[in-house]
Amino acid sequence: MRIAEIRLTPVAIPDKPLLNCKGVHQPYALRTIIEVVCDDGTLGLGESYGSSKALAGLRKAAPALVGLDPFHLHELHARVLAALPEGGGINAKSAVADHRLTDVVTSAFEVPLMDIQGKLLGRPLYDLLGGKVRDRVPFAAYLFYKFAGHIGEAPDEWGEVMTPQAMVEEARRFVGLYGFGSLKLKGGVLEPALEIETMRRLREAFPSHPLRIDPNGGWTVETAIHIARSLEGVLEYLEDPVIGMDAMAEVAAATSLPLATNMIVLQFDQIAEAVRKGAVRIVLSDHHYWGGLRASTHLAKVCETLGLGVSMHSNSHLGITLAAMTHVAAATPNLSYACDTHYPWTGVDIIEGGPLAFDRGTLAPPPGPGLGVGLDRARLAEFAALYDTCGVSERDDTAYMKQFDPGYERRVPRW
């Protein structure tokens, strides 16, 4: 059995005006849907980034994969490396760490190949990753400060969330709708005193929910140490308070709070330095840039060996990604925290049966075979058409923020 055809479909999906330290989410988030078809007709599905660099890499590597045996994942990686000798990162504007293009492309195709393997074997994908160690995977509510609505549009159903009290209401709604048992706040948006107050109010309103905050490196070392000390005993972990390995190590040395990251440890060769410097105690995995589902389980094993915790990162995404995250999380014994997900903010999907439904903040991996999700071709065509017409061709939170506030400047650290 060989790969006969690969189809790549960039899509745009509606997003909300969610704030972070670099600006605000545009009205559409971009993704690429990947279909790998074998010569017997078996179809594997995948989902990856929609940035132009990621898409160009996927398009360049795809022809080199025709003829590949879907079980030969080492050969997949070798062919991707050969097809993309220029390497590089995937983000147009990355000032700091970036995701390695060859890992992103390998991962984007590894998921559909494993979907195919599962279908051929008649087994759910988690069985190809060692079997599930949990029936349901816990996810965290991903809380964002937000504007009421997009430019030129009426307020959305979540309305404006720009104060600590409004954030408590957002959290209540998330927990009421989806049952999430952990809360993550995207920080670095309001001045530090207000974000400390937000976390304290969340603690009062949700006394037993683990809490975390992630300003994406939006604070100076001084600000981060002040905030960390103010929130000791309140947070389960503090994610990427500052930018850079040395700055993270400085903050880590000054607080009892464990630091987590998806910004300074993005590749296997960055783990040793982080451990040597004591910069992080928790690494966020993400199969889209760590090199795939198997690489995510390898990362978890390395973390176990080094005494590091494992959590899971997300970006705005659809159900193929969520299914893949759930399979790998179900098969990761030392996943020590609820996984991040942006999924509820998206609210639409291109998978059959519509969006996957959380129950008490958890998801069971779709039963398979493979990923256990199918494509709704009408919805795929709809969001592919939106990609062509929506006017967003690259994520740029800062440029969109300038439309709300012409004087806005991108500053990291901001506070």
Ligand SMILES: O=C([O-])C(=O)C[C@H](O)[C@@H](O)C(=O)[O-]
């Ligand atoms: O944990 C993280 O750093 C993220 O989820 C990255 C995302 O890009 C987030 O900052 C966002 O959606 O604004």
Ligand SMILES: [Mg+2]
């Ligand atoms: Mg993060």
